[in-house]
Amino acid sequence: MYKLTWCLRHSRPVFGRNSVSNNPGSRHQLSNFSLTAKKPVQIVEVGPRDGLQTERPLPVEDRTELIRRLVLDAGLHKVEVGSFVSEKRVPQMAQTEQVIARLQATLSTSVQKHVTFPVLVPNEKHLERALNAGCQDFAVFVSSTEGFSQRNLGCSVSESLEKVDTIFRRLEQEPNRDAFSVRGYVSCIFMCPFDGDVSPAHVRQVASALLEMGCYEVSLGDTLGMGTPAHVRRLLDELFGHETRTAGKYAVHFHDTYGMAVANILCAIEEYDICVVDSSVGGLGGCPFAPGSTGNVATEDVLYLLQGLERAERGVDLMKLTNIGAWINAKFGRETRSKAALALLRKQRSDEG
Ligand SMILES: CC(C)(COP(=O)([O-])OP(=O)([O-])OC[C@H]1O[C@@H](n2cnc3c(N)ncnc32)[C@H](O)[C@@H]1OP(=O)([O-])[O-])[C@@H](O)C(=O)NCCC(=O)NCCSC(=O)C[C@@](C)(O)CC(=O)[O-]
Numbered sequence: 484m485y486k487l488t489w490c491l492r493h494s495r496p497v498f499g500r501n502s503v504s505n506n507p508g509s510r511h512q513l514s515n516f517s518l519t520a521k522k523p524v525q526i527v528e529v530g531p532r533d534g535l536q537t538e539r540p541l542p543v544e545d546r547t548e549l550i551r552r553l554v555l556d557a558g559l560h561k562v563e564v565g566s567f568v569s570e571k572r573v574p575q576m577a578q579t580e581q582v583i584a585r586l587q588a589t590l591s592t593s594v595q596k597h598v599t600f601p602v603l604v605p606n607e608k609h610l611e612r613a614l615n616a617g618c619q620d621f622a623v624f625v626s627s628t629e630g631f632s633q634r635n636l637g638c639s640v641s642e643s644l645e646k647v648d649t650i651f652r653r654l655e656q657e658p659n660r661d662a663f664s665v666r667g668y669v670s671c672i673f674m675c676p677f678d679g680d681v682s683p684a685h686v687r688q689v690a691s692a693l694l695e696m697g698c699y700e701v702s703l704g705d706t707l708g709m710g711t712p713a714h715v716r717r718l719l720d721e722l723f724g725h726e727t728r729t730a731g732k733y734a735v736h737f738h739d740t741y742g743m744a745v746a747n748i749l750c751a752i753e754e755y756d757i758c759v760v761d762s763s764v765g766g767l768g769g770c771p772f773a774p775g776s777t778g779n780v781a782t783e784d785v786l787y788l789l790q791g792l793e794r795a796e797r798g799v800d801l802m803k804l805t806n807i808g809a810w811i812n813a814k815f816g817r818e819t820r821s822k823a824a825l826a827l828l829r830k831q832r833s834d835e836g
């Protein structure tokens with residue numbers, strides 16, 4: 484059977500034509516280009532996974548169409564397309580195989596070569612499903628706290644790290660093992676719905692374990708969306724104070740429950756040189772196992788910020804994203820949750836008369 488090479492070759496994120504790698508080595512390339520220009524910030528779109536996992540389940544056609552629009556219309560370069568998890572626990576992510584098959588059948592080879600489509604995998608059993616579907620870019624996820632780990636994964640933090648290790652060992656057995664990439668998430672970086680406040684040192688231990696195992700990057704998840712820039716500084720001071728690794732090893736993943744996500748992102752990118760930000764079109768999202776969590780920060784709000792700072796990746800279209808966010812939220816009978824998108828839509832209506 485023809486098996487499409489799905490997101491082949493990257494051991495680190497793919498960037499569009501005009502952007503720079505988040506490989507620390509690329510700083511030199513950048514300084515040749517301009518002494519003052521800052522690196523563009525890469526957006527990792529998580530709407531089709533983190534966003535949809537708490538909504539009424541959508542049919543495969545709609546999930547695929549969302550991803551196609553995000554890539555082909557809005558110009559995003561990295562889109563998390565779904566999860567291989569228990570269908571019983573997260574029915575919204577059932578049929579991720581079919582979503583991937585449709586994308587493989589309908590996206591051009593060139594798009595598949597230039598865009599990265601990671602999928603979430605919790606353990607070896609579900610990794611097999613993802614491998615059979617032809618996936619090569621994976622995201623693993625571990626909580627920094629025991630309470631959330633038990634609710635989310637049904638095991639302790641150390642057991643979940645062992646499962647990640649098993650994933651790496653399984654990938655090592657593949658003949659084309661260099662083609663695979665694994666991104667890590669740490670959830671509950673500031674606050675856990677079950678265990679309360681989280682110590683930055685604790686997050687550092689889990690993040691370091693993921694990097695040691697081979698994750699090319701760790702995305703720091705404020706699952707409850709309760710953090711402020713003070714929390715961000717405490718955590719990033721801890722992470723960067725204890726190791727020589729650069730900011731290029733970390734991404735930020737903020738939910739916007741308390742409306743602090745954009746302030747937190749500004750702090751992470753301007754003060755700590757973080758260059759990868761996760762977000763969700765139209766502010767979709769939440770976590771089914773974290774009571775009180777709401778949507779991820781909206782991609783439109785992040786892009787509006789980055790454009791203002793002249794740090795957006797080229798080719799990503801804010802108005803197209805706005806329309807996609809409105810379209811997908813309308814499927815759930817509501818307006819987009821992005822403030823920037825709401826303002827743009829109002830302006831568009833008033834300009835049209
Ligand atoms: C991890 C798997 C796949 C393991 O599930 P599995 O691989 O299907 O394991 P299993 O079927 O072999 O189950 C083994 C036993 O453990 C039980 N079990 C299994 N899971 C649980 C659980 N959670 N709670 C309690 N018990 C559980 C299960 O019921 C079974 O017991 P038995 O029936 O044999 O007596 C499953 O738990 C699962 O699908 N969990 C959902 C994971 C998920 O998708 N969570 C949301 C994404 S994470 C997230 O949103 C955070 C992130 C990444 O976005 C960043 C951020 O915002 O912070």
